[in-house]
Amino acid sequence: MNKKEILEVWIDKYTNRLVRLAYTYVKDWLKAEDQVQEAFIKAFHSMDQLKNSNEPFPWLARIVINECNNSFRKSWKEVISNFLPDKIQESSEESYFRTVQEEEVHNAVYDLPKHYSLPITLFYFDELSIQEISEILNLNVGTVKSRLSRGRQLLSKKMKEDGYGGKRIKSSKNAL
DSSP states (O other), X not given: OOHHHHHHHHHHHHHHHHHHHHHHHHSOHHHHHHHHXXXXXXXXXXXXXXXXXXXXXHHHHHHHHHHHHHHHHHOOOOOOOOOOXXXXXXXXXXXXXXXXXXXXXXXXXXXXXXXXXXXXXXXXXXXXXXXXXXXXXXXXXXXXXXXXXXXXXXXXXXXXXXXXXXXXXXXXXXXX
């Protein structure tokens, strides 16, 4: 495959995950999409630097994080947080309540401090290993574990306070 075809595969496969990641930084869905688009442009031009072409997500995630950090340096304006975009809602009442509950969990995660919301997003929503998260965020494995643990504690406390059901957040990936 040529570089353009590889990029098209990456865009199809990773855009949603990378936008969620960028959202944890910028707290705005449109800005998150812009950051991911910029990251794909940089990835296209730097594709030859990718060492493990079998799994480019950690490399792409690092580029997205760098783009988000650069955007903060360029503009120190206050970022107004928008909640999750409108989702297509199924007709059944059960599906509606499930969707509302998922949005509440996502919002609660995004409201956590960035150093907790990023590892939780990568671990639970993107299903990355602790080792992969440590590489993406340039942190020790122990630091990632601590941030996941403290983030879960804060999330559980916040959800109880805000009346999200008060269920304890477990450490398994299926808990969220």
